[in-house]
Amino acid sequence: xxxLTTELxxxxxxxxxxxxxxxxxxxxxxxxxxxxxxxxxxxxxxGDKAPHFSLPxxxxxxxxxxxxxxxxxxxxxxxxxxxxxYCNIALRSLQQHHDAITARGARLVAVxxxxxxxSLTLTEKHDLAFDVLSDIGxxxxxxYGLAFDLPDDxxxxxxxxxxxxxxxxxxxPRTLPLPATxxxxxxxxxxxxxxxxxxxTRAEPDDILATLDVLN
Numbered sequence: 001x002x003x004l005t006t007e008l009x010x011x012x013x014x015x016x017x018x019x020x021x022x023x024x025x026x027x028x029x030x031x032x033x034x035x036x037x038x039x040x041x042x043x044x045x046x047g048d049k050a051p052h053f054s055l056p057x058x059x060x061x062x063x064x065x066x067x068x069x070x071x072x073x074x075x076x077x078x079x080x081x082x083x084x085x086y087c088n089i090a091l092r093s094l095q096q097h098h099d100a101i102t103a104r105g106a107r108l109v110a111v112x113x114x115x116x117x118x119s120l121t122l123t124e125k126h127d128l129a130f131d132v133l134s135d136i137g138x139x140x141x142x143x144y145g146l147a148f149d150l151p152d153d154x155x156x157x158x159x160x161x162x163x164x165x166x167x168x169x170x171x172x173p174r175t176l177p178l179p180a181t182x183x184x185x186x187x188x189x190x191x192x193x194x195x196x197x198x199x200x201t202r203a204e205p206d207d208i209l210a211t212l213d214v215l216n
Contacts, residue, residue: 004093004204008086012200015085023157030154034197039178043145043195050076050184051143055111055133058119063109063131065188072105073191073215074184075208078135078146078177080199081114082122083163090179090202091126097205098129104212106183113138113169113176136170141177146195149174183211191215 016024044050054064068074077094079087091110094101101108108130112119119132141147150158155174158165165173181203183192192211194203 003206004090004202007093008089008200008202011085011089026153026157030151031198033151034148037148037197039145039148040195040197043178043180043193044182044190045193045195046190048190050074050182050188050190051140052188053135053140053143055135055140056116058116058123058132058134060116061131063133065184068107068109069184069186069188071107073107073186073212075101075106075108075181075212076184077108077110077181077203078141078144079110079112079179080176081112081163081165081168082118082125083165083168084199086200086202087112087179088122088126091122091128093202093205094130095126095128097209100205100209101212104209104216106212106215109133111135111140111177113141113172115168115170118168135177137172138175138177141175144177144180144182146177146180147175148178150176181208183208183215185215 052065054062056062111133113135116134119134123132135141138147178197179199179202180195182190185191
């Protein structure tokens with residue numbers, strides 16, 4: 001069975017051949033600077049209390065962490081947006097494991113800085129059965145220590161590629177979350193964490209399931 005890591009790596013290698021060298025260099029430099037910033041080390045991790053949030057879903061509901069935890073553990077994943085192909089691959093992989101997650105009594109929710117309309121389009125395109133929440137301005141991502149601002153040259157590249165983050169992020173085009181996934185127990189304590197400055201890497205669903213098995 002192909003792991004998510006293998007799928008992401010295969011896509012990355014194919015993608016690199018399609019991107020002009022000067023753009024690859026801007027992306028490489030920005031990635032290195034973010035890695036060296038220590039941002040990932042400042043993010044919340046195992047043993048920390050998960051900050052509470054109340055965010056709108058793609059379907060117009062408002063979901064709070066308190067309400068979710070009342071039903072059981074929560075798998076909380078932060079992604080950059082529907083414009084990010086690595087995010088889409090990761091979300092599709094989570095969808096493939098959604099039944100296994102819910103069978104363990106947990107609730108899966110995804111959070112991005114995009115407006116609800118964008119989340120709804122994403123949900124319908126990939127037939128996602130879990131809630132996709134909008135964290136406009138990345139206030140929740142900031143509480144988890146995940147929010148960062150794009151450097152000028154990378155923001156310009158994203159504009160050139162037509163991502164239109166000004167629109168999809170409702171006037172907050174520069175602020176994005178690090179890719180991160182948390183397993184939060186019913187007491188609101190983070191029991192497992194994946195945080196990485198490299199947007200081409202994501203949490204393995206099997207690791208999430210293994211953590212949920214320990215909680216049960």
